Amino acid sequence: MTTTTAVPAPTPDATGTRRPQSSRRKEDARHKRGVGRWIVLALAVVVALLMLAPFVIMVLNAFKSPSEYSQDGPLSIPTQLYLDGVQNFWTRTNFPQKLWNSVFISALVAVFGTLLSLLNAYAIGVGRIKGRLWIVTLFLVANMLPQEALIYPLFDMAQQVGLSNSQCR
Amino acid sequence: MPTRTDAAPGTTGRATATPRRRRRAAWVPYLPYLIPGAVAFVVVIGYPFAMNVYYSLFKWRGGMAPLRWNGLGNYADLMDDAAFWTSFQNSIAMIVAMVVVPTLVGLILAAVLFDVLGRRFGPRVSTVLRATYYLPQILPVAVAGVLWNWILNSQTGALNVILRGVGIEDPPNWLGDPSTALPSVMLVLIWVQIGYPVVIFMSALQRVDPELYEAAELDGAGWWRRFRAITIPQIRPETFVVTLTCTVAALKVFGPIYVLTRGGPESSTLVPSYYSYLNFFDKSKVGYGAAVATVLTVVIIVVAVVILGLQNRAERRELEGR
CATH class of the missing domain: 1.10.3720.10 (MetI-like)
Incomplete structure (x- = not known):
């Protein structure tokens, strides 16, 4: 630091790079000595724990037997690993089928959504179609629409074409 | 970009008419690419939304029940x-x-x-x-x-x-x-x-x-x-x-x-x-x-x-x- 000030006429470049570094180092040292940064860290960790708490409670009770739950409440740490609850849920709700439905729907949405977007984007971006700003605005508005403004007609349409309440296989 | 010139091959000789026609012809061939998106938009968003506004002007219990005209009564x-x-x-x-x-x-x-x-x-x-x-x-x-x-x-x-x-x-x-x-x-x-x-x-x-x-x-x-x-x-x-x-x-x-x-x-x-x-x-x-x-x-x-x-x-x- 002393050498920097000792240089008679430092170029703008030299001052620009060296001074902030030295001041940064000074500040770093100050912060390392102080407890301030530990208080900030503690507060940030407390926020993180509050965010995590519901997950912890969920996991804690997923592996707890009903009798233990009624005896010790939702906050106790389970004494043994109880897997029957998860197993019952898995078979009773036919979870594999639910999971498959999710995979199937997401895959269809991903493929067809991308395909549609690709075609539209090609016309708008590469073809520079006239009125493209309006088309983009229309898509934006469509994105903002509440589903309730569409759901009843969609429900009605599905009923009319026999899609409603039928296993389409 | 090369498609722009390809789209209007016969017009290259006439200098005055060229720019306008070329520009129009340039984006028109891209229109068909919008068709699938437009169809999906109309079926899933446009038509249902219009129907929703239409329904809002009626008294209707849904399903097979009759629609009874109510004008802006629902909004009132x-x-x-x-x-x-x-x-x-x-x-x-x-x-x-x-x-x-x-x-x-x-x-x-x-x-x-x-x-x-x-x-x-x-x-x-x-x-x-x-x-x-x-x-x-x-x-x-x-x-x-x-x-x-x-x-x-x-x-x-x-x-x-x-x-x-x-x-x-x-x-x-x-x-x-x-x-x-x-x-x-x-x-x-x-x-x-x-x-x-x-x-x-x-x-x-x-x-x-x-x-x-x-x-x-x-x-x-x-x-x-x-x-x-x-x-x-x-x-x-x-x-x-x-x-x-x-x-x-x-x-x-x-x-x-x-x-x-x-x-x-x-x-x-x-x-x-x-x-x-x-x-x-x-x-x-x-x-x-x-x-x-x-x-x-x-x-x-x-x-x-x-x-x-x-x-x-x-x-x-x-x-x-x-």
Whole structure:
């Protein structure tokens, strides 16, 4: 630091790079000595724990037997690993089928959504179609629409074409 | 680009007519690419939305029941409907819980993570904390709702077990009491929402030129001064994006209400989207529900246009300021 000030006429470049570094180092040292940064860290960790708490409670009770739950409440740490609850849920709700439905729907949405977007984007971006700003605005508005403004007609349409309440296989 | 000239091969000889015809011919061949999107748009959005507006002009119990013309009667009824006004009042609470609080807290958390913890404790600490804050965002809303419903349960809920543990004899029935239901729902929404602004703002802060901070530090500006004078103005575009997307989401909110309280108790957590759902499928007042949904749509579009207008004005003012 002393050498920097000792240089008679430092170029703008030299001052620009060296001074902030030295001041940064000074500040770093100050912060390392102080407890301030530990208080900030503690507060940030407390926020993180509050965010995590519901997950912890969920996991804690997923592996707890009903009798233990009624005896010790939702906050106790389970004494043994109880897997029957998860197993019952898995078979009773036919979870594999639910999971498959999710995979199937997401895959269809991903493929067809991308395909549609690709075609539209090609016309708008590469073809520079006239009125493209309006088309983009229309898509934006469509994105903002509440589903309730569409759901009843969609429900009605599905009923009319026999899609409603039928296993389409 | 080469397709532009290919599209009008016969016109190249005549100089005067060429530019106009060429330009028109250039984009016309691209029109067919819009057809699949246009068809999907009409079937899934355009036609249903038009039908929804159409239904809102009728009294209709749905299904095979006859449609009875009601003109703007449904809209007139809305004006006198206390539940309708309550639902929009609660929308303001939803905006507080999903936009105002998460944006302000997210801004401070992001600045603290990026500025203090990232620098003093290394990037790993800030990355882990950021991931923790974001965790509720990846949880399906139904799971979050069921989880919180159970934590806030008046008898066996974890929260009341803790409260009884510290000596509070009669802890409130959080979601079952009209006076505490709305604040409880807001708390859950804040918990769900907070990670989104943190992640957006942290990536925004990486974009800010560190020389600005160094210059301010040299001039003796403290952390708060730097936060106010550099951080907030520099990440204004991201703040607008967060505000816009979250406000639209807050006005549309349905899932959390559906799984947590179903609008109750005593309509204390009713929101417009749930009120319209209630009319559609519970009360079989389809025309009335359609009117609620149409009003909600108009409100959302107006609010979005206002926010976009404010953003444009802020950008213009910044350009003029320089």
